[in-house]
Amino acid sequence: MAFFRSHVLVSVDPECLKRGAHEVIDALHDELVAQGLIDEVQVLETSRIGDPVFYGPDMMVYPEGIHYANLTPDDIPYLVEEHFLKGRPVERFRAQERLVRDEELRPPQPKEVRVVLRNCGVIDPNNIEDYIAEDGYMALAKVLTEMTPEQVIDTVLQSGLRGRGGAGFPTGRKWQFARQSPGDVKYVICNADEGDPGAFMNRRVLEGDPHAVIEGMIIAAYAIGSRQGYIYCRAEYPLAVKTLNIAITQAREFGFLGKNILGTDFSFDLEVRMGAGAFVCGEETALMASIEGRRGEPRPRPPFPAVAGLWMKPTNVNNVETYANVPQIILRGPEWYSSMGTEKSKGTKTFALAGDVKNTGLIEVPFGITLREVIYDVGGGIKDNKGFKAIQTGGPMGGCLSAEFLDLPIDYESLTKAGSMMGSGGLVVMDEDTCMVDIARFFMDFTQEESCGKCTPCRIGTRKILEILTRICEGKGRDGDIEQLEELCTWIKATSLCGLGQGAPTPVESTLKLFRHEYEAHVYEKRCPAKVCRALISYEIQPDVCTGCTVCARNCPTSAISGERRQPHKIDPDICVRCGICMQVCNFNAIVIN
Amino acid sequence: MLKQITIPENDPVAVPEKRAIIDQILEQNKDLPGGLMVILNEVQSQIGFISEPMQLYIANHLHVPVSAVHGVVSFYSFFTTKPRGKHTIKFCMGTACYVGGTPQLIDKARQVLGIEPGETTSDGLITLELCRCVGACSQAPVVVVDEDTHGRVRPNKFPQIVRGLQENDGK
Numbered sequence: 001m002a003f004f005r006s007h008v009l010v011s012v013d014p015e016c017l018k019r020g021a022h023e024v025i026d027a028l029h030d031e032l033v034a035q036g037l038i039d040e041v042q043v044l045e046t047s048r049i050g051d052p053v054f055y056g057p058d059m060m061v062y063p064e065g066i067h068y069a070n071l072t073p074d075d076i077p078y079l080v081e082e083h084f085l086k087g088r089p090v091e092r093f094r095a096q097e098r099l100v101r102d103e104e105l106r107p108p109q110p111k112e113v114r115v116v117l118r119n120c121g122v123i124d125p126n127n128i129e130d131y132i133a134e135d136g137y138m139a140l141a142k143v144l145t146e147m148t149p150e151q152v153i154d155t156v157l158q159s160g161l162r163g164r165g166g167a168g169f170p171t172g173r174k175w176q177f178a179r180q181s182p183g184d185v186k187y188v189i190c191n192a193d194e195g196d197p198g199a200f201m202n203r204r205v206l207e208g209d210p211h212a213v214i215e216g217m218i219i220a221a222y223a224i225g226s227r228q229g230y231i232y233c234r235a236e237y238p239l240a241v242k243t244l245n246i247a248i249t250q251a252r253e254f255g256f257l258g259k260n261i262l263g264t265d266f267s268f269d270l271e272v273r274m275g276a277g278a279f280v281c282g283e284e285t286a287l288m289a290s291i292e293g294r295r296g297e298p299r300p301r302p303p304f305p306a307v308a309g310l311w312m313k314p315t316n317v318n319n320v321e322t323y324a325n326v327p328q329i330i331l332r333g334p335e336w337y338s339s340m341g342t343e344k345s346k347g348t349k350t351f352a353l354a355g356d357v358k359n360t361g362l363i364e365v366p367f368g369i370t371l372r373e374v375i376y377d378v379g380g381g382i383k384d385n386k387g388f389k390a391i392q393t394g395g396p397m398g399g400c401l402s403a404e405f406l407d408l409p410i411d412y413e414s415l416t417k418a419g420s421m422m423g424s425g426g427l428v429v430m431d432e433d434t435c436m437v438d439i440a441r442f443f444m445d446f447t448q449e450e451s452c453g454k455c456t457p458c459r460i461g462t463r464k465i466l467e468i469l470t471r472i473c474e475g476k477g478r479d480g481d482i483e484q485l486e487e488l489c490t491w492i493k494a495t496s497l498c499g500l501g502q503g504a505p506t507p508v509e510s511t512l513k514l515f516r517h518e519y520e521a522h523v524y525e526k527r528c529p530a531k532v533c534r535a536l537i538s539y540e541i542q543p544d545v546c547t548g549c550t551v552c553a554r555n556c557p558t559s560a561i562s563g564e565r566r567q568p569h570k571i572d573p574d575i576c577v578r579c580g581i582c583m584q585v586c587n588f589n590a591i592v593i594n
Numbered sequence: 595m596l597k598q599i600t601i602p603e604n605d606p607v608a609v610p611e612k613r614a615i616i617d618q619i620l621e622q623n624k625d626l627p628g629g630l631m632v633i634l635n636e637v638q639s640q641i642g643f644i645s646e647p648m649q650l651y652i653a654n655h656l657h658v659p660v661s662a663v664h665g666v667v668s669f670y671s672f673f674t675t676k677p678r679g680k681h682t683i684k685f686c687m688g689t690a691c692y693v694g695g696t697p698q699l700i701d702k703a704r705q706v707l708g709i710e711p712g713e714t715t716s717d718g719l720i721t722l723e724l725c726r727c728v729g730a731c732s733q734a735p736v737v738v739v740d741e742d743t744h745g746r747v748r749p750n751k752f753p754q755i756v757r758g759l760q761e762n763d764g765k
């Protein structure tokens with residue numbers, strides 16, 4: 001195989017073609033020949049790099065990862081001479097970063113390290129050759145030709161990789177169990193149910209780099225001795241399902257899936273199965289029940305899936321991100337992987353940063369980074385220069401951490417010790433205007449509704465907690481409510497059947513611990529310090545600031561606002577439902593909350 | 595044996611074209627392990643709902659008790675037993691959207707359409723629904739209109755969305 005020191009990916013999506021992408025490619029080819037570089041620089045076509053309307057025709061140069069945009073054939077001779085001959089990137093042809101319109105996935109921010117996300121937004125997910133150009137399926141080839149299953153498992157063990165689905169179980173150990181389980185038929189499952197609100201890391205990987213997940217699954221299948229795998233994807237992600245199906249078809253065509261993979265006697269195939277909107281199906285035993293075509297109800301473990309899983313056969317279940325790490329670990333070695341992170345949490349983790357932070361979106365950082373670094377360096381700080389109040393980690397079964405935890409290093413153990421958890425990677429930042437009791441109520445509302453109802457503590461207990469929290473938010477809290485909440489939390493946690501019930505009290509427990517004064521203000525003073533709970537606040541228009549523009553009156557859903565044009569308006573508190581729309585639409589900040 | 599139920603004449607199993615769709619889905623997936631979920635997902639997406647007669651029909655074809663089919667249909671929130679409106683507007687109730695203003699949007703919707711989430715307008719045009727995080731949190735609050743995700747929807751933008759659907763329908 002020829003060794004190229006540079007790869008150039010030129011976008012040939014329809015818009016770029018219209019703007020002359022082929023002419024650019026021809027010019028590039030001619031110039032590389034003319035300058036004697038054609039054996040060193042490989043030109044590949046890809047479907048889309050940046051938004052073609054802004055950038056087309058554009059290209060990406062690797063290994064530097066430089067994005068050149070708005071190119072014409074006339075630019076090419078200079079570009080080739082400077083960049084490829086003299087090794088000097090040409091600044092004036094580079095894409096202007098500020099034009100990048102992908103709000104979910106920005107160019108890497110300070111302190112980010114991209115392993116799982118390395119290809120997202122860079123390659124065309126619908127073209128397997130793009131993935132192959134990024135060393136795709138090289139790890140699979142290495143595993144099938146040079147390694148025994150035991151060596152694969154050892155490598156994963158040494159890397160220190162832990163499950164990214166929430167619990168952080170060592171992946172190598174899990175594979176070992178599944179390998180050692182007796183049985184001819186074994187299954188490999190990818191958990192792509194990503195149900196935590198606020199989390200969309202898995203979706204982006206599935207949509208942006210599906211082959212990394214598929215390759216990871218094939219390697220896992222080889223390691224444990226499985227011939228059939230399933231990817232269980234939630235129904236809310238139709239694009240991910242479509243992308244996966246295209247990727248699977250292409251992988252079959254290239255001989256990476258199916259019978260006798262890469263000419264060896266190892267065979268394995270994959271199928272995508274869709275969920276139908278049940279959060280609990282993210283729990284592995286419920287997930288397997290769902291694949292079997294039944295109600296997605298969890299069952300007690302043991303037996304663990306590695307012993308009796310799908311159709312009672314030994315089964316390995318891992319998260320999307322867990323699998324996506326595997327090819328890189330095989331290729332770059334376990335030492336490389338374990339050099340990142342902390343003592344017990346190795347490698348990197350993707351997070352979906354959301355809420356009141358300036359740069360929301362996906363990030364990938366090494367374990368051990370502090371919450372402060374994530375919020376202020378990667379996330380750019382709190383929006384509108386407000387104060388930080390809390391950060392929610394771990395989804396509906398995680399907790400809220402206050403400012404005193406900002407210097408906590410992010411890893412599995414530290415977050416658990418602080419009273420929250422890693423979860424799948426949602427990070428919701430909350431500013432000073434957030435009411436923590438309301439947030440606790442919100443999460444309880446979620447878990448209460450998603451409780452599958454099979455076990456009593458979870459079904460009844462969550463409802464009871466929700467009742468109390470609702471009462472508190474409505475200003476009807478009673479003496480003893482706070483204590484009762486604490487009791488209920490302890491009881492539900494100890495007696496529930498699956499992780500949903502066991503984790504459901506965490507948001508309440510953590511807010512009770514760190515923001516107890518807010519609960520007390522609601523219960524004893526009938527006051528919502530953050531001015532959120534509708535029953536405890538009222539809106540008022542400041543007459544001296546109001547210009548009488550009428551925008552609030554027109555937007556009020558209950559017509560509670562009256563007033564003449566150009567005259568100060570007034571809110572009728574009896575009609576007002578305290579939705580806050582008026583405050584959002586007012587251009588003069590004339591509306592205040594009491 | 596067969597549970598006796600009266601089948602309304604407009605039920606998909608009584609309409610030949612619709613029944614052909616169901617038959618095809620059943621035929622394609624009848625030997626698939628765990629095929630019931632796959633079949634129900636397909637039927638829901640192609641017909642739009644899974645009525646009681648349809649559940650019975652599917653159960654008979656798969657030789658499973660209708661209670662098994664009903665148990666699955668009622669468990670998953672994506673499956674509905676009644677037809678939805680022609681268009682569905684879903685409000686994301688995920689954390690980011692909830693904090694980002696979904697409750698205000700619902701207030702606005704109530705004012706504009708006069709219905710609650712879970713209900714359909716009397717002309718059968720629009721159904722309002724609440725949904726779980728759709729994974730577009732960085733654009734909170736998010737509203738999903740049929741298949742399209744709209745981000746950063748402010749309450750005063752909501753009437754435009756409704757008008758868009760109404761005008762499209764007029765054409």
Ligand SMILES: Cc1cc2nc3c(=O)[nH]c(=O)nc-3n(C[C@H](O)[C@H](O)[C@H](O)COP(=O)(O)O)c2cc1C
Binds near residue numbers: 317424
């Ligand atoms: C209620 C509940 C929901 C869960 N949701 C998910 C999920 O959406 N995605 C996921 O990968 N794991 C989820 N899990 C964890 C899985 O049960 C399982 O531990 C995980 O898929 C194992 O993969 P890993 O070892 O790669 O983390 C959930 C667990 C519980 C109790």
Ligand code: FES
Binds near residue numbers: 690692726728732735
């Ligand atoms: S919370 Fe609405 S898209 Fe995630």
